Amino acid sequence: NAGVTQTPKFQVLKTGQSMTLQCAQDMNHEYMSWYRQDPGMGLRLIHYSVGAGITDQGEVPNGYNVSRSTTEDFPLRLLSAAPSQTSVYFCASAGTGEIYEQYFGPGTRLTVT
């Protein structure tokens, strides 16, 4: 049981490039989400999904796309990277309902130059 996995761990992009951050979970969780964490800003929700085929925007969705074709995978796509997207990105998953805890991946540290 690997939990929540993210790849890559580190990435450097040039402005305007696109890329996909990968996230997978093996706990059969319905809920998955992407956060970014910036110094002094706390965690901010980018996008989330409550099941395969269902996604919705969080607090800071601009510049990012997501899809959820399977329960296990929830990739985050940066369409045209900007220096403002330099951040640490965390993927999380949870079952739905009151009692389920959120489990986080180890994060991807992204730098856009």
Added chain:
Amino acid sequence: KQEVTQIPAALSVPEGENLVLNCSFTDSAIYNLQWFRQDPGKGLTSLLLIQSSQREQTSGRLNASLDKSSGRSTLYIAASQPGDSATYLCAVKSNYQLIWGAGTKLIIKP
């Protein structure tokens, strides 16, 4: 709109002391409240989850309480150790989303 506040932003105490971290939230309509720990450059580790119907949860030297009516939760750490040094975050689950506090950076001095 739910807002979560953690006070203090930073705390430094000698080893062995008992300490309390605070988390307050503005809307009492929550599903649960979760405390996390984050070490520098690392991901988040779940410490305790309190359901909305519960008053407290305990795990080892950690005890978390929840008072929905006053919009407050506390994380009590007994007999602190240098290994407890980390940033502690609380998050409130409303609908499908977690609303986060900014965290308390805790330093335990040997």
